[in-house]
Amino acid sequence: MSITKARLLKGIHVAHAKSTENTQTIPMPVPSRVSIPMLQHLGAPCKSIVKPGDRVLVGQLIGECAGTFCAPIHSSVSGTVKAIDSMVTTSGDSCEVVVIETDGTQEVSSDVKAPVVNSKESFIEAIKNSGLVGLGGAGFPAWVKLNIKPTQKAEYLIINAAECEPYITSDYREMLENTEDILAGMxxxxxxxxxxxxxxxxxxxxxxxxxxxxxxxxETKAFEVYVLQSKYPKGAEKVIIYDTIGRTVPEGKLPIDVGTIVMNVASVGFVGTYLRTGMPLTQKRITVDGGAIAKAQNLMVAIGTSITHIAEYCGGIKGEVGKVLMGGPMMGLALYNMDTPVIKNNNAVLFFDEKQAKEQKTTLCIRCGKCGYACPVRLMPVSIERAFESKDTERLAALKVNLCIECGCCSYICPAKRPLVQTNRASKKLLRETKK
Incomplete structure (x- = not known):
């Protein structure tokens, strides 16, 4: 399959900075304590079903779905529940968190068994029970994505192996280290x-x-390989659909509405692993990098491990930390607390030094149009900024701000360093509040 230039969306060139691409994943020892949030997905938070003093085992269900748009949560360790606390997530939501003091044995629950799958219904049920969410960053419950209606038809399954964010190599290592399970998951x-x-x-x-x-x-004739340009954000769902098969996902629609399902390569690899072992989603491969960490590497960590423990395992902090990011520098979230735990859809932790984290001064827009030229979904960020400043919701709707994928291309390319992606995000919130 060859790249058709007429079909390529715009974007930007960013430094790859993938210093860990040839670093094999190392299993990180289980920490003395983990904190497992009951909200690790889009949708309703789970409800904890354990209490302080309970002994829990690896793979044991500890969080049940409280709604239909949800994914169950399992213990990543064996040990004793010390507390049911509350925490503020990186997205600003509040949720329960199960704090477990580990015993070091990593005893596996008897409930962990390879599922019996012989139909679409039993497959969807297995994926739901596994706790899988989109591992590319969004955290969309996988069983909801795969449970398409009888009236819908999925012509294409696109495996997203772009990993276009700088620094991150966890998906790349997944491809090299978990190949057989990726094929089985596909x-x-x-x-x-x-x-x-x-x-x-x-x-x-x-x-x-x-x-x-x-x-x-x-060899297998079971799938095709499509080579994407090395350009950010080729891994964005709408972008990869358009580049790969030439279809556009309309505003307010999902990929299935254009006959497509998109899954991250690590998600597909987990499907293969779960069907083989029955172990639910309890650990995550992440890239640790940045100028403020002593040793950059790829790790397999227990979900609930704190950023503090990860930093200590990687040799500690060198110099001053300017910013710690969960995810990549383009779409990742800055952390306010080093006690923040790793959750299912985390793929990187970046420790930036003061130079890497230094924010440039914002100046007046010079109307150069670079933001619109770089936008992969062809929006006009400078016009959106004007409409937002005047709270013109009709204009924001007409400018299709809801199509924004919040990739950050506009902010990155802007010579005036305007916070355009933040304005787009705030604009979408304003439209939602207006509709309510």
């Missing part, structure tokens, strides 16, 4: 959801992965 989704064609889309800056999957595609 096959299972294709079979039980009834998908016609599977395409794995990989950014051009990952030649080893491209070569390996092209060889596997030729």
């Amino acid at each position: 096959a299972a989704v294709k079979k039980y959801i009834g998908i016609d064609k599977v395409i794995i889309s990989i950014e051009k800056n990952k030649p080893k992965a491209i070569e390996m999957f092209q060889k596997l595609a030729a």
